Amino acid sequence: MSQMGRSIPRLEARSKVTGRAEYVHNMRVPGMLTAKIFRSTVAHGRILSIDAEEARGMEGVYAVVTGEDVRKIIPNPYFGPAFHDQPILALDKVRYVGEAVAAVLASDPHIAEAAVQTISAEYEELEPVFDEVEATLPNSPIVHDELKPAGTFADLKHLAGRKNTNIALDYQLRRGDVDKAFAAAVHVFEHEFRTQHVLHVPLESHASLAIPGEGTLTLHTSSQTPSFVRMEIARLLGWPENRVHVKVPFLGGGYGAKVYVKVEPLAVALALIVRRPVKVALTMEEQFYTITKHPVTFRIKSGVDKDGRITARKCDVYWNGGAYADIGPRVAQKTGFTAPGPYDIDNVSIDSYEVYTNRPPAGALRGFGVPQLVWAYESHTDLIARELGLDPVEYRRKNILRDGRPHATGTIMKDAGIDAVLDRIAERMNWSVAIDRGTGRIKRGRGIGIGFKASISPTTSGAIVNVSADGSVVIFTNTIDMGQGSDTAMAQLAAEVLNIDAEKVKVVHGDTDAAPYDMGTLGSRSTFHMGNAVKLAAEDARDKLVALAAEVGLPAGTNYDVQELFRKRYGMRAGNIVGVGSYVPSYTPPDPKTGQSANVTPFWMVGGAGAEVEVDTETGHVRVTKLVNVADGGKIINPKIARTQISGGAIMQLGFTLTERMEFDGGQVTNASFADYKIPGFRDVPPMESELIAANQENGPFGAKGIGESATFGVSPAIANAIHDAVGVRLTSLPIKAEAVLRALRAAQGNPLAEDEE
Amino acid sequence: MIPFDWVEPRSFAEAVASLDPEDPTVRPVAGGTALMLMMKAGVFTPTRLISLAQIEPHYSAITVEKNGALRIGAMATLSALEQSSAVAEHFPVITETLLTLSNVRVRNVACVGGALAHGDPHMDLPPLFAALGAKVLVRGPAGVREIDVDSLYAGYYETMLAKDELIAEVFVPALNGAKSAYMKCTSRSADDWPALGLAVRFEVEGHAHIRNPRLVVSAATEKVTRLTQAEDILKNAEADSVVLKRAGEAAAEEVTLLGDAHGSASYKRELLRVYLARAIRHALAGKSAQ
Amino acid sequence: MSETRTIRFTLNGRSESVAIQPHWNLVELLHHFGLTGARESCGQGLCGVCTVLVDDVAVSGCLYLAVRVDGKKITTVEHLDEGGTLSPVQQAFIECGAFQCGFCTPGFVLMTHQLLARNPDPSDDEIRHYLSGNLCRCAAYPEIVEAVKLAAKLQKQAR
Known part of the structure; x- marks a missing residue:
């Protein structure tokens, strides 16, 4: 029976419903100390002194550690995937409120926490900058004295040593001649859209448990990227990688919060300083000071000809990266080149700026920046269609980027079901039939939004498939199952090759001593990259079994019993077969000046949404009465798990659209808890339809590709477009709160709502 | 959180006697949900908590009187109030309000007296009871007094209760078709x-x-x-x-x-x-x- | 500094006694016994990941002082498959794929047990209201509604 397309339960399902699944959050080992962190209360300042005397003297406190203590064992204690800019504990300067300044270690977490309360620090306060556009202006305060790219990424090298700038990357793309096209255009449209500061909040906060050995180190950590953690820790310590063992059990959610390194360097530094196991486990509040999603300002301008064809698009995107670069520069580049949207436009200009500010660092969050861009370009596209008096679906059909046509980078589109997704949304929305517009205070409207994303490239995945003498199979992989079902998907892929039941396959994930290198569980890359590696490894194992069959004298093509093979070969039940697979897709680096590349991504992700809303014109409340989510899924490995990913991604984006926003007072987050930062709950979920269009990704494993982010793309603009359709006002900033809607309505009526006096 | 003393008086009178009006770090605790939040946030650090869990059971009683008036013991949980069929019959507005008050687990633990004494203006029961014309019976060292719920609150998180007074009971007059x-x-x-x-x-x-x-x-x-x-x-x-x-x-x-x-x-x-x-x-x- | 005190209680059917600090919460007490199905997540009683039954009533373990369980009966998610058989609720959650990362799942499973004990045949709306105090960041909400309905059916069949 084919293992593809089987909706089997997750391999680990039983351990999750019984509460026995393993998470770092739950781990403790004998002799373990718990670290609690003293954090900066100023957004930008020089550290003058840290007073921890009282804490050091408290009964039960094992040690208090500052940045200077870390420097004694790690001379250059700065980490980060793109820039080596983030100190393990603040050194010399603090750059945002909530930055880690010192750590207290104690066996009893309550004592460590109480001791943190007694620590104080003096700062010479410097002027902070919080806004991503202001931070690029000539007289802005400067967050980092000098740019320090990590050297990992070729396209960041030119930034080394730059001073007096907050721009951590200035990515650009040029195609055709936009100036000429704008001059020739019949209509020119220009808008600015903004997104707010939000964050991931997986229910399991970041946790790392570092256990020092003799010249070795074991690190249990809630990471989406164990291979990178090992490399980065080894680099910081100046150790060979084989002395660092990184293990990752299940994650209690990731969504990008746990990519690259976060609390790992601190756990390691503390453990090596005190030579005891140390656990750093953040609270929910501390997630707000750890990693967030970029707020974005996006200025978008389009030129349109007399037939409504978009002939030119200019995109200026400012990414608020916060105080440390994390993976932000890659967001500005990899996502930046999709800023014009899934449209066939001959003349394109993109400037995408990753900007340092004195806010908490921003990185990857389910979509790697794409949802912020789709919010802008799909709102903009809708406004153009409205202005021209054209149906929004028809307008998109006219301009859509189809397979075989060049993308803004010059890469020819392939296996990207943009038109199919658009058609399916229109069908499910029953777009050709008019809706009831409502009467009285309730008005109704509908809207759509579609988006696309390139995969992260070039990246590598390796896998091992072991077949034991009893025929049982184990996959070794550093792809981490954080809820997306990767263990199950990998088992199904290997089982398909080996012609066994997927349920019988065991997956060992997240163990750098056992499994080969993997770039990371991120960017919806695992099904494609690791899937290909697992498929190759399984094929390797299958080929070796065939060879073994020949070796023991079975004629080719025989249906042999695996146990029998091993018995024949070794004279008893013994031995095993190891299949190895490694996958790197082809890639052509873009030209640094023009962004042009013949092969910028191994595959495209496409997703969209349609929304019907009711607007209460007296209060501005928006109720989503129908949310349709459609994504191009390639060949679907496990339909049930895949569909859950689609609806889950859409609901998460619904929170970013309607309810979630980090509130700031100066640089201080004022709502760092679930009481005041509102993620969607049961009663916020609208009636939904979620669908994956079964297609084929030619170079994917059995035609499969990633889908984890696709459902986030279209939700925000679909809702804003629906509100516009219902009540004729346009919201250009997220989140769309009831008050903002009412203010827009009242302003449109010439009866604006008063602003509060400060 | 740091350690504190935990005392469990066996009677309401003993509980009142254990309060110390001079010491703000001594507080009574009923369901404790709101207090735990304050303690975890570090805004309240107790030296002694007076648990009301062991006081006489009649302080948890919920009674609808013959004339339709309602008496609720201060230690009645919000769930008990929510699930009372007599309350549902005579005061459906209370039952329905409880359905969206916080969540099931909080309602299982939080008590009516605590919900009124906390003084957080965002809570649901204080405005409802104030509109229903309810009174609280309050007991302190000097004896018992009544306070109308609509005048129980002095400000943000401030009530008219003295530091050594406890709410004993809530009285809600009959709706009589209102x-x-x-x-x-x-x-x-x-x-x-x-x-x-x-x-x-x-x-x-x-x-x-x-x-x-x-x-x-x-x-x-x-x-x-x-x-x-x-x-x-x-x-x-x-x-x-x-x-x-x-x-x-x-x-x-x-x-x-x-x-x-x-x-x-x-x-x-x-x-x-x-x-x-x-x-x-x-x-x-x-x-x-x- | 206050003293430790010894409390006695029934934990998943067994009598236990242990010396605790008065400021421990119920989640910390359970971790002392190696039971990690209840986990502190939001720390504010809003997410339900720390759900525990005390005298058969669901509480948020993160807001419940351990000292309060003296003399009471505690039931955790680990007790539901006593004897190795999953409860109908657990079976239904697996069957409907009603979770992704699984971190919040024990809380949802316990709350569903509570709901079905009170209301063996809940409507969609009753399910959403009852479970509104449990959060799932992976947002498996639609599948959870299906699972609760299937669990109700399985429980009825078992009777």
Whole structure:
């Protein structure tokens, strides 16, 4: 029976419903100390002194550690995937409120926490900058004295040593001649859209448990990227990688919060300083000071000809990266080149700026920046269609980027079901039939939004498939199952090759001593990259079994019993077969000046949404009465798990659209808890339809590709477009709160709502 | 959190006697949900907690009297109140309000006395009980006194209770056919602290002729607050759209509304205008919750 | 500094006694016994990940002082498959794929047991209201509603 397309339960399902699944959050080992962190209360300042005397003297406190203590064992204690800019504990300067300044270690977490309360620090306060556009202006305060790219990424090298700038990357793309096209255009449209500061909040906060050995180190950590953690820790310590063992059990959610390194360097530094196991486990509040999603300002301008064809698009995107670069520069580049949207436009200009500010660092969050861009370009596209008096679906059909046509980078589109997704949304929305517009205070409207994303490239995945003498199979992989079902998907892929039941396959994930290198569980890359590696490894194992069959004298093509093979070969039940697979897709680096590349991504992700809303014109409340989510899924490995990913991604984006926003007072987050930062709950979920269009990704494993982010793309603009359709006002900033809607309505009526006096 | 003493008096009188009005680090704890939040946030660090869990069981009783009045022991949990069939029969507005009050686990633990004594203006029961004309029976060293719930609150997280007084019981007068509703408006997710809470109780003659209205606003204000000018407009008036609009305008003018992350003061003023009419209409229609 | 005190209680059917600090919460007490199905997540009683039954009533373990369980009966998610058989609720959650990362799942499973004990045949709306105090960041909400309905059916069949 084919293992593809089987909706089997997750391999680990039983351990999750019984509460026995393993998470770092739950781990403790004998002799373990718990670290609690003293954090900066100023957004930008020089550290003058840290007073921890009282804490050091408290009964039960094992040690208090500052940045200077870390420097004694790690001379250059700065980490980060793109820039080596983030100190393990603040050194010399603090750059945002909530930055880690010192750590207290104690066996009893309550004592460590109480001791943190007694620590104080003096700062010479410097002027902070919080806004991503202001931070690029000539007289802005400067967050980092000098740019320090990590050297990992070729396209960041030119930034080394730059001073007096907050721009951590200035990515650009040029195609055709936009100036000429704008001059020739019949209509020119220009808008600015903004997104707010939000964050991931997986229910399991970041946790790392570092256990020092003799010249070795074991690190249990809630990471989406164990291979990178090992490399980065080894680099910081100046150790060979084989002395660092990184293990990752299940994650209690990731969504990008746990990519690259976060609390790992601190756990390691503390453990090596005190030579005891140390656990750093953040609270929910501390997630707000750890990693967030970029707020974005996006200025978008389009030129349109007399037939409504978009002939030119200019995109200026400012990414608020916060105080440390994390993976932000890659967001500005990899996502930046999709800023014009899934449209066939001959003349394109993109400037995408990753900007340092004195806010908490921003990185990857389910979509790697794409949802912020789709919010802008799909709102903009809708406004153009409205202005021209054209149906929004028809307008998109006219301009859509189809397979075989060049993308803004010059890469020819392939296996990207943009038109199919658009058609399916229109069908499910029953777009050709008019809706009831409502009467009285309730008005109704509908809207759509579609988006696309390139995969992260070039990246590598390796896998091992072991077949034991009893025929049982184990996959070794550093792809981490954080809820997306990767263990199950990998088992199904290997089982398909080996012609066994997927349920019988065991997956060992997240163990750098056992499994080969993997770039990371991120960017919806695992099904494609690791899937290909697992498929190759399984094929390797299958080929070796065939060879073994020949070796023991079975004629080719025989249906042999695996146990029998091993018995024949070794004279008893013994031995095993190891299949190895490694996958790197082809890639052509873009030209640094023009962004042009013949092969910028191994595959495209496409997703969209349609929304019907009711607007209460007296209060501005928006109720989503129908949310349709459609994504191009390639060949679907496990339909049930895949569909859950689609609806889950859409609901998460619904929170970013309607309810979630980090509130700031100066640089201080004022709502760092679930009481005041509102993620969607049961009663916020609208009636939904979620669908994956079964297609084929030619170079994917059995035609499969990633889908984890696709459902986030279209939700925000679909809702804003629906509100516009219902009540004729346009919201250009997220989140769309009831008050903002009412203010827009009242302003449109010439009866604006008063602003509060400060 | 750091260690503290935990004492469990066996009687209400003993509990009152163990309170220390001079020491703000000594506090009584009933269900403890709100107090635990304050302790975990580091805004309250106790040296001694007086648990009321072991006091006489009749302080948890819920009784509807023959005349339809309701007595609730301060230690009755919110779930007990929610699940009481007598309460559902005589005060459906209380049952319905509890359905969206925090969540099941909090309701299982939190007690009515604590919910009234905490003084957080965002809570649901204080405005509702104030509109229903409820009183609390309060016991301190000097004996027992009664306080109307609508005058129980002195300010933001401040009550008229002395530091050595405890709420013993809540008395809610019979509805006797009066209409009542509590509406809360959240401005972010569905389960959120309200931007505005509004409770109404009034008697009605004929179709919509209003008698003895009691209107109470919360959440948007510093404390639970009666809307007396709006009440004056509704008193002995026909609740048509003109009167409701006038009452809404009066309500929006007579109280100071506070802007916060749930909405600006001017937005909450709009909400109050709109929700006042909606609450009256809901109550008239016999519906009590959204 | 206050003293430790010894409390006695029944934990998943067994009598236990242990010396605790008065400021421990129920989640910390359970971790002392190696039971990690209840986990502190939001720390504010809003997410339900720390759900525990005390005298058969669901509480938020993160807001419940351990000292309060003296003399009471505690039931955790680990007790539901006593004897190795999953409860109908657990079976239904697997069957409907009603979770992704699984971190919040024990809380949802316990709350569903509570709901069905009170209301053996809940409507969609009753399910959403009852479970509104449990959060799932992976947002498996639609699948959870299906699972609760299937669990109700399985429980009825078992009777």
